[in-house]
Amino acid sequence: MFIMSKPWERFFYLLTYLSQGSSYLSPRAYAILHRMHHAFSDTEKDPHSPHHTKNVFTMMWETKHIYNAVLHRKRAIENRFERNYPEWRIVEKLGDSWFSRIGWVLIYVAFYVLAYLYLDMHWAFFFLLPIHFLMGPIHGAIVNWSGHKYGYQNFDNEDKSKNSLVFDFLMMGELFQNNHHKRPNSINFGSKWFEVDPTYPVIKLLNRLKIIEIRKKH
Template sequence: MAILIFFVLHWYLSLFVQTFFLHRYAAHKMFTMNPFWEKAFYLLTYTAQGSSFLSPRAYAILHRMHHAFSDTERDPHSPHYSNNAFTMMWKTKTIYNDVLNHRVEPERRFDGDYPLWPALEKIGDSKISRIGWGVAYVLFYIAFATQWWMFLLLPLHFLMGPVHGAIVNWSGHKYGYQNFDNNDKSRNSLFFDFLTGGELFQNNHHKLPNRVNFGVKWWEVDPTWPVIWTLDKLSIIKLKPVKVKAARSKVAA
């Protein structure tokens, strides 16, 4: 039981920081926060993702590229230019590392306006940190696993961040339905998106990239939205007012 609880907690905490801090804050700046809370959520992102920590800077740049080049050859992670999810992940990893290590210069429109904490990024990307987190996961399993099959969950802990990204980008651009014609292949994969924190409402998000609530229809539940709404009411973050032009839906509202 302890192993399953640990896995679920790690899954959803890692998922939260990815959709809340990396995606909606670092890449899109849907809301603002003061320097204290930015550092606090930065540290939470490192702790939650552990061995698979993703740089907010590199994540933001790649995600902005994804929106600009959605489902074209220049998209960093389109399933339509990879044979399977693993080759897509490897392609993404290569581009991510090039951006992270400044081996390529991103277009000016994709660069800037994201949180930076060079010291923590250096720690998070170090082999010592990644291996250290991995060892901690293994030791926890050794101490609490009661069945051999539980150890099969360890690779998901090691690669939690990239796994979440692969699920969203593969499924969200191949399977499901469309509310909007975005001139790409983005899809809404789940009616009630509790498995990926709202991230699988990709079609909605590509049409309305600055909308904080990824659900559009009344039955499209974005579980991260109530958390963001609460943080705004507590003055931990401040939502930005967004003016959205009326969009023509392909299906009846």
């Protein structure tokens, strides 16, 4: 969708690690799985289709195995998927380590405890901790399960992709899966006038600030 200079790539790579924390996903491995998903959407070769698994938990468990095989280079990857992705092996190795994941979990718990003790946070907020720990996989589960099972279709993509929400502020535009599968290189996941992709203006702003350069305009 867009390109950026090496320093900005490093900046956003590090920001990815800091923001994902305990649920960090390798940009390289994620990019490869995402390309496989588009190439084999809702077929048996799709790494995360809800139509070839019993439930969302088995879908994500199978996805985890494929992700780890790609991450640790234990699975043969087609050449068309192995290109144009950011890679920073030191950060990737750190983010995937148990030292890092457990460290982030302890930081989250400490934050909640301090908020409870000094900011009068209600005790019920502690039930959000498991979601905080696994934010990345939970986001992926919602997008890939709901986005290929529930909603409406603007386009016949020869798959089961759906647009689950009209105003997708929940998943930052990623639940416009039907639109995205039709135009995978579009920076705007919305297609109809009433479909709002909140990430789109952010990308436009970054382009205006010369932080990124949009490759294709739609």
